[in-house]
Amino acid sequence: MMAICGIDFGTSNSTAGCMVNDQPTLLPLEADKSTIPSALFYDFEEESVYTGRAAIQGYLSGSEGRLLRSLKSVLGTSLMDATTEIFNRPFTFRQILATFFNDLKQRAEASTGQPLTQVVLGRPVHFVDDDAKADRLAQDTLESIARDAGFRDIGFQFEPIAAAFDYEQQVEKEELALIVDIGGGTSDFSLIRLSPDRHHQLDRMADILGNAGVHIGGTDFDRLLSLAEVMPLLGLGGRLAHKDAPVPSSYYHQLATWHTINFLYDRKVKRELSEVLSEVADRARFQRLVRLVEERAGHQLAIAVEQAKIEACDTGHADVALDMIESELRLNFELATLEAAIADAVQSIDQTVEAILRQAGVSPSQVTTLFFTGGASGIPSLRHAVLGRFAHAKLVDGDRFGSVGTGLVIDASRRYR
Template identity: 50%
Template sequence: MTIPSPALACGIDFGTSNSAVGWKRPGHAPLLPLEDGKPTMPSAIFFHDEDAAVSYGRAALADYLAGYDGRLMRSMKNLLGSSLIDGHTEIRGRGVPFRALLTHFIAQLRLRAQEAAGREFTSAVFGRPAYFVDGDAAADQLAQDTLGEIAAAVGFTHVEFQYEPLAAAFDYESQISREELVLVIDIGGGTSDFSLIRLGPGRAAMPDRRADILAHGGVHIGGGDFDRQLSLHSFMPLLGLGRQLRSGKDVPSTQYFNLASWHTINFAYTNKAWEHLSYIHANAAERDKIELLLHLVKERAGHWLALQVEKAKIELSEAASTCADLGRIAGGLALDLTRADLERATAPLIDRIENTVAALLRDADVAAQGIDTVFFTGGSSRISRLRERISALLPHARSVEGDLFGSIGAGLALDAARKFG
């Protein structure tokens, strides 16, 4: 009997929040261990100021939270398709191109995958969202081209791309025994992507699946957007957002918006931003709240606050209430939150996601009762109200939760085996 050989190529899920690498091997789980035996690694880098050390993933977040001096970068995927990709940021006193930071992280993904697999990978299928950029085909293509250039720069000589919800669909297909019409709902860190696809054991080996795809789309809303809205709605008012200057004008909101988004937090630490905050403090009607903001920025605790927001969002996806400990900003400071707070903050985002799914079904000319299964993946697909709205839209479909952080990587591994052997 011939024993199947391991695939020649890997699948890379470079995610906004977490990343994974999949490799199809007979008798083994598809995801390779990237950090401490775990199959996913947070998409984060921490550059230490005191030496040349660089840490990645959970270690990067741990070093930052431990109080080491340095620069934390997270949600770097959001730079693809934005004007920032060709810009620079300051690390250890010098300007470093944002493009170089993405190259640095993806090179580390390849290195760790090769160490875990015990072999070199020169071919890969990279996941990509339905749209890196909404409503701008040229910018969207430029984002994919940029990712392809980075992949080549780190050593991949052959690169293909696959839509992330389709990769998740391939992972689900490997687990079913009959044909189904499946709507894949992938709510990632930066985008929400949807695919309506026919799946089944008899279709899995087909090299060209285009005829099975009835509809495909997405919207640039992800977990980071849910975090940002919860931060602006519930956390930032504690620091003065929505308050007034002595002149009667509203406190300027720029710094609050910077602190509410992972990839712009560091903008709040520039000398220009500090001068702006000092002006706001001098002219604020309620200086005590602005003093909390000044302390947060002085301590460079913006990423810490973003982690507290993210933690609260995750907890409110499972529980009716939670309490965020904000003692790092001021002793004894805490914020009580309910699921209703999360739902109010994120209602416009969920409306857009529901409307996008409804439009996708209309475009495919598929009735709701024709959908067999809704397959959820991506960490923010756990949000209760989101699932309730999708279930109301498709009341006859059964809901299946995949590996929220691993389905895409596993599906990309299957696709890499099909494409490269």
């Protein structure tokens, strides 16, 4: 049994698990932690690679190098075959993603004490929205990486279905559950009938009434908050002094998006920024952007914005230092500011809930349970939008970072037993 595992390779965090004493168990991957940030840090000084929390710490310690996060977001996109310079040579994003995945597998094997050869991998309902070919390419690429890492048998399961299998362990009677999985990169939904009588069945297709998803998640909330509240401090929305034109916005969008931050460190982009600086009306604010790029502090800023989002959701208010931009500069706002910044994204997610109900031919009153999981499922306005449709449904909060991984282990044990 221990050769069988489930892996949730997430946009922000990843897990791996196996059956232990007939129980689905997430493995310790970094010290005693069952989650590991999906991050790599290429340390230029040591010419070494760090993963997970060590990667983030290596970057924050000030070591010269390259931090990469949100790796899953490039699957199915043209960036997959693009290259970036690391250790003075080109690396494709496929190579970078494989480096993290291989390390994840090795950590799982170190926990079990033996090779892992059979796996069920989680996947969003859509890797790429409205593009079946790109979506298939994303899964094929991940499967190829898993096979190169040493897995012999590889299956896939929609992440919200996996979360449903985790929840079903505690179900005492038949329920019609809407699984709400708001992750780092996508928001995914499944409508599924759950029952203790069918818990051990391999084929559950008759119980699945619908699946839907949209490529919006926690990293998008970070991006939208950053664009609304932080990037204006760096000159976004400003004007060029001698032209009737705005300051180019592409730099700010790259800086606000986890997996494109490193593109700003290209020599050509740095030259462009110097040229724009000579033309902007508000030189002081744009100089902040230039200095941030020169100091390669983009990920420090992204981490601060992410922290501010979490703090606002937890306490209703955020007050976070932005010393990486300028000494004593702070980001200070109320929860309502975050909710205004992400309102359109929340509406798109809510429309996806409406779509899955139409697809399944189910009315909100027929749904008995709402099961929330995913690292971004705690956004108050998002929860309010979803809950507003289901006044009589039971609300269950799963393990935000572990329900999908646990369900993948259950699925793997059924498939490969």
